[in-house]
Amino acid sequence: MVFYTRSRKGAAVAVITALAASAIVAAPASASAPRRRPWQDASYTPHPGDWRPYVLAPSSRDVKPASILKADPRQGKIEGRPESVLRGGGGSVRLTGAADRTGSPMLVIDFGKEVAGHVKVRVKGASSSRPGLRACFSESTRYMADEPGDNDGQGKIAPGCDTANIWNGFPGQPYTEDTDSHALPLDGKLPATVRDKQLRGGFRYVTLFLDGPGWVDVDGVSVDFTAASGQKDLDGYQGRFLSSDNLLNKIWYAGAYTVQINTGASDTAKSWPYVKGEGDHADAQVPFADPRKDVIYDGGKRDRIVWQGDLAVQAPVAYLSTNDVPAVENSLSSLAAQQLPDGYMPAESQVGQHNRDELRTYGEYVTWFVNNMHAHWLYTGDRSYLDKWWPALTKATAWLESVRAQDDKGLIAFDKAGSCGHYGYSDCGHETYVNALYVRNLAQMAELAKARGDAQAASTYAARSTSVKNAINDQLWDDKAGAYRLSREIPGAYPQDGNATAVLTGVADAERGERAMAYLRANNWDKYGSLTVSPKTPNASLPPFYAPLPSSFESDARLAGGDASGLDLIRTFWGHQLAEAPGTTFWEHMQPDGTPNLKQFSSLAHGWAAGPTITLTTRVLGVRPVTAGYSTWAVVPFAGDLTWAEGTVPTPRGGLAASWRKDRHGFRLTVRAPRGTGGRLAVPVTGSTRRVTLDGRTVWANGKATAHGVTITGGHVQIDGVGSGSHVLAAND
Known part of the structure; x- marks a missing residue:
């Protein structure tokens, strides 16, 4: 992959109607509410309920x-x-x-x-x-x-x-x-x-x-x-997010809209390469996709095909906003149907010759196939869909394991498989990033096997996960640097992706995770966010740039660890994109100077950049599925410098609504959960917190639990076994 830079045009243009490049037309307010314009008014103040x-x-x-x-x-x-x-x-x-x-x-x-x-x-x-x-x-x-x-x-x-x-x-x-x-x-x-x-x-x-x-x-x-043609109510989102921060709100909705722009009829793909003189068109059928349903393309403008890695972000965004499950399923199924006899899973829709030439290029993306199928199970609880594709999942995991078996030290490298293609740089070595993804895959397969009643397979997958995790820590952790190396072959680089995924996948323990995040903050952070590698990296083959996929990993990892700088990263990196045209969707990549990576060819509505829509819901609002289809859930908010947040998450049983408020008197969390579900509620506590109540009943006071199922973890008092219906968990100072 080649990257280019270009400075902003110096010549002025004749503007007939004055309009800033980043300004947009706001969606119409409801009939009962006054018209508000958060996208035009930089001083706009969000109001609860006004999403x-x-x-x-x-x-x-x-x-x-x-x-x-x-x-x-x-x-x-x-x-x-x-x-x-x-x-x-x-x-x-x-x-x-x-x-x-x-x-x-x-x-x-x-x-x-x-x-x-x-x-x-x-x-x-x-x-x-x-x-x-x-x-x-x-x-x-x-x-x-x-x-x-x-x-x-x-x-x-x-x-x-x-x-x-x-x-x-x-x-x-x-x-x-x-x-x-x-x-x-x-x-x-x-x-x-x-x-x-x-x-x-x-x-x-x-x-x-x-x-x-x-x-x-x-x-x-x-x-x-014509985008999102299967969505009957384009602006009536089933999932929502709102907070006291106007910029974070805009970032959430821009991410959701980016994925909507990427969603389209399955016969509107682009078949590369065009022959000489052939004009722009998007009218190819995605192989194995249901022609009656939409798919989710990587970008609206281009490449306009379905990719495994992009769906890792796009699918959860769809689950949490429009709830367009049919488009997700059509996309996942079309890719799964392309599996090769040895279990290898192509990274992208095999639409045109350009894609067919890349049939075995991207070994990394096999890990995303496993991840995406697990995410679908977790968000939807669709057992029939899982059973349909379970053989493909086991074959894909077996292929990854066969690659790992070629290394006498127990780590994956794709050089012998000829599949060294990578989202951002070419490295055929034994990477922290890919192996951390595989650790998560094996844990995911263990969970899925257990759900299907196969305890022996679950045990085997879990044991392998532990083995790969230990190998990463033994071979790729650099204690002197306080970070994970890019690979055994390139030990002097400490990339964003490897360190962030090591934290998110549980490869890093608490101490290593804290040190890895500190390394990135001290070395990779620059004007517009966190770079893929430090500019000081002594390797010419690793030029630093801004990549939204690992940046979303890093912001997520920071918030998961209670680090408020995760919000700073979201505001900086994604906020910069909203300050530039088109000002409403997120970019494929970004150069260190803050410009799109491929100049005029760049995709500026690329769904894999929509990660904050997930993070703001699952970390800030705090709503996450714990078991399949939200049969059990967790609501563990992160407030940072915010004073309130609220939202709704679609589930197979109906919307799960949550809201929280923070003031000088304490913290109040309100949840309304669908019938037939239950889970965990948590509120942050400080040294001045006197007691925590659930629906008015004291469950924690003077530093001690006073009810069954109450614990304190990571600065939160949490209570398990909360049932469906409406509940209020309050920490009182």
Whole structure:
């Protein structure tokens, strides 16, 4: 994988309607509530119960634009009011073309947020010599090719576009032909609404331009929003989160919306590579997916295929927000059906030749298949789905074990298997990261085997998990550095992923976990978050960058250990992305200078970056499933510098609602759990806490438990065996 950087454009653009690049159009408030605008108002104060204004998903599939970003006549003309296209009716704007598209006028329309679907243009009339009307798309202003030399020459060929083609105009390669703009046919009777025949899966800006002389009158533009086509109520989330922190709230909903943008019909994948001259399109069928149901692609714009590693984040986000279980299942099943006879599980949908060339590239992603199937069981409790894919799970785990068996020291390395591909760097060695993932896989398989009644298999998996865990600590922990090495082969690097996963998977004990997190804070943290490796790492093959997957691991690990800096990391890394266009979805990767890693080719709505949506629900609100389908659950909040949080988590038995408040009198947790469930409640206590009550009954006082099932752990008083219904656990100072 190659990474590029690019500085922000210096040239100013002519803005017709003033709109900051990060501002978006808020979802409409409910009829009974006043209209609030948390996305536009930096000083907005969140209010309990007022979660709808944060929702970015449209209420209608006919999405109108927010403003005109730019109207540049260049060598042509623009007559009339460009703003007339925003809502339709009440006038029109005339675009008059030049001799060719190089000098065509550019009308740049801003939808105010990332959207996906088919552009619709209301054409009022056109000259008898009808020019070609074309649409270009971009997720950001930074990589919108509005100057001839932009994007390696794209600006003079496809003005206003970023690129979604890995072969033409990939950063550093010359852009030689238009493979990104879409033709809007004007061959029918006018006036008429012209609908783009091609899907564009992710964009914020649409640029209309003409291909040749003549004029076109436009009096309306909109988008037929096709993302998440299986979700009937796009903005009526079943899962919610709200807190006293406006930025954290926006991050939660941006993560949920990113995964919605990534969700789409299974016949809208991209089949790489395009042949020379082939235009942008997304119309391939995902192999083995049910064509009647959605899948969750890695990115809306690209690669637009299903990936195991991305689903590790996307699936839990879907469970916790839209509850789009059918799309998750369709995605997981389509990947599982690709399993090879030896048990190896391909990382991605085998859609096109580019994907088929990577059939055995990513050994790491076999671990994510096991993880994803376990997560599905944990969140849904679907025994029939588990039983269906249990043989595939055992074969995949056996393949991983066969790789480990090739090492006389008991660790996995993928060099002999030819599967060294990695989410962020190439290393064929015996890594902390991959082996920690395998430790978790084995523990997950032990749990699943136990649930299926196979005690012997459960014992075998559990024993292997312990063995690999011990091998990691014996071979990869560097006590002098206070951190885990990248691998046996690269001992002088201490990466974010290996150290964060060692903590999350239980490889690290409490002391090592604390030291590993301290190492990352002291060495990897920089202006925009936590880098993959320290900039001081003496290895040229490991350039530092910001990766959302391990960054979400690190923030999660910090909050799990009671470290409030996990909130700082979320605010810094994900907050920076929201301060840049598209300002509503999260990026694939980020360079150390804070720019997207692949310039114009970057995906700026990439679901594997949505991890904080999970962490804010499971760590800050504190709601987590303990056994399958939330039959038992835990609500263990983390407050940090927040004063309140509330939310609802969808479960197979109905919503599990929780809220907590912190003030000078103590901490109060309220939970309403579905019938047939039960679990653990916990509240933080301090030296001034006098007593803890459950539904008014004292369960802990003067440092001692006064009721059965009450313990104090990690600064929390917790009580087990709480049943369904409504409960209040309060710590009183």
